[in-house]
Amino acid sequence: MGWWVYLLRCGDGTLYTGSTGDVDRRAAAHASGRGAKYTRGRGPVEVVYREECPDKGAALRREAAIKKLRRSEKLKIIAEYAERRRNMKRAAFIGTGNMGAPLVRAACAALGPEQVVVANRTRAKADQLAAELGCGAAEDNRSAAAQAEVVFLCVKPQMLRAVAEELAPALGAGQTVVSIAAGLTLGTIRGWLAGAAGAPALVRVMPNTPAAIGRGMLALTAEEGTPEARIRAVEAMLAPAGRVERIAEGQMDAFSAVAGCGPAFVYLFLEALADGGVAAGLPRQQAMTYAAQMALGAAAMVLESGKHPGQLKDEVCSPGGSTIAGVAALERNGFRSAAIQAVEAAYHRNEELGRV
Numbered sequence: 001m002g003w004w005v006y007l008l009r010c011g012d013g014t015l016y017t018g019s020t021g022d023v024d025r026r027a028a029a030h031a032s033g034r035g036a037k038y039t040r041g042r043g044p045v046e047v048v049y050r051e052e053c054p055d056k057g058a059a060l061r062r063e064a065a066i067k068k069l070r071r072s073e074k075l076k077i078i079a080e081y082a083e084r085r086r087n088m089k090r091a092a093f094i095g096t097g098n099m100g101a102p103l104v105r106a107a108c109a110a111l112g113p114e115q116v117v118v119a120n121r122t123r124a125k126a127d128q129l130a131a132e133l134g135c136g137a138a139e140d141n142r143s144a145a146a147q148a149e150v151v152f153l154c155v156k157p158q159m160l161r162a163v164a165e166e167l168a169p170a171l172g173a174g175q176t177v178v179s180i181a182a183g184l185t186l187g188t189i190r191g192w193l194a195g196a197a198g199a200p201a202l203v204r205v206m207p208n209t210p211a212a213i214g215r216g217m218l219a220l221t222a223e224e225g226t227p228e229a230r231i232r233a234v235e236a237m238l239a240p241a242g243r244v245e246r247i248a249e250g251q252m253d254a255f256s257a258v259a260g261c262g263p264a265f266v267y268l269f270l271e272a273l274a275d276g277g278v279a280a281g282l283p284r285q286q287a288m289t290y291a292a293q294m295a296l297g298a299a300a301m302v303l304e305s306g307k308h309p310g311q312l313k314d315e316v317c318s319p320g321g322s323t324i325a326g327v328a329a330l331e332r333n334g335f336r337s338a339a340i341q342a343v344e345a346a347y348h349r350n351e352e353l354g355r356v
């Protein structure tokens with residue numbers, strides 16, 4: 001991946017065919033007169049066609065084939081390319097459910113809604129989201145995928161194989177596929193994309209539901225050799241959803257157990273704290289607000305102070321005071337052990353889901 005064939009239109013109207021690992025840098029070299037003898041003195045130059053090839057050898061072969069074409073044939077592929085570019089969106093989302101919809105919102109914020117298209121099994125759901133955000137809604141999955149640079153697959157893990165195999169013929173080397181499915185590895189998904197016309201880049205992202213309000217914790221991992229620019233493009237599209245960090249694929253299931261499933265564990269804890277507040281005499285709504293705002297502040301303290309949570313806990317506990325009495329009650333009831341086991345159970349389930 002990462003080798004390109006390109007066509008330049010020179011200032012005098014002549015066409016130049018070349019291949020390179022970085023079209024924009026090469027075009028700049030041509031423009032400055034250091035690109036090739038042919039383009040020297042024929043500026044300004046404009047890139048009018050680019051095609052990504054799997055490797056350097058394939059790019060050289062394609063370059064030789066294009067060089068043999070008549071001018072009229074070259075103009076035809078340039079015109080077709082321009083037409084494709086005109087219709088091309090930056091991002092397509094297949095699946096607009098609980099996790100897909102927040103990411104669509106993020107991409108619309110990052111790129112502008114006119115650069116985003118969505119498709120969903122129940123069409124009305126995609127239409128509703130598109131109407132709300134001002135993005136496009138496609139007739140079907142394939143037409144959405146065919147018109148986007150980055151295709152996000154946001155269906156349940158058990159649906160992913162069918163969707164990937166359905167989309168593969170509509171995908172090419174110039175595109176990037178992003179899976180958000182828990183558990184499914186890059187290798188497994190790559191196998192399902194085998195029917196693609198050209199191999200798209202492949203990235204896995206694990207988001208969590210707070211992405212819906214821009215406070216998500218998202219992890220990203222990409223296949224080895226994925227061009228940096230492709231990864232950066234995906235990161236930029238997701239940035240409005242929250243914090244995005246790159247991790248090794250081997251850490252993905254553990255990340256998902258902590259950050260993907262974690263919100264449910266925290267909600268359980270917040271509900272229980274509010275129950276305790278109600279038992280102690282607070283109205284339910286007030287108890288809920290106090291518990292949630294407290295958790296927000298405590299989480300920010302961990303992130304912003306850089307202190308270990310144990311130290312922050314010690315700073316709240318005065319000798320013989322009420323907090324240490326509460327901490328002791330949590331310990332008696334195996335609170336920390338329960339939290340550890342929750343993450344471990346989620347991790348093992350992620351592993352199971354990934355065994356397809």
Ligand SMILES: NC(=O)c1ccc[n+]([C@@H]2O[C@H](COP(=O)([O-])OP(=O)(O)OC[C@H]3O[C@@H](n4cnc5c(N)ncnc54)[C@H](OP(=O)(O)O)[C@@H]3O)[C@@H](O)[C@H]2O)c1
Pocket residue numbers: 094095096097098099100119120121122125141154155156157159163180181182206207208209260
């Ligand atoms: N929820 C989370 O907290 C979370 C966190 C991290 C990762 N994830 C991952 O996110 C993915 C989606 O999960 P979710 O919670 O968003 O599930 P969801 O709410 O059920 O959404 C899945 C969406 O995919 C659509 N869909 C199903 N089959 C389709 C097909 N063949 N073509 C087009 N659309 C199709 C469904 O359409 P209908 O409207 O017809 O049902 C639904 O809108 C999963 O792979 C999951 O592992 C979820």
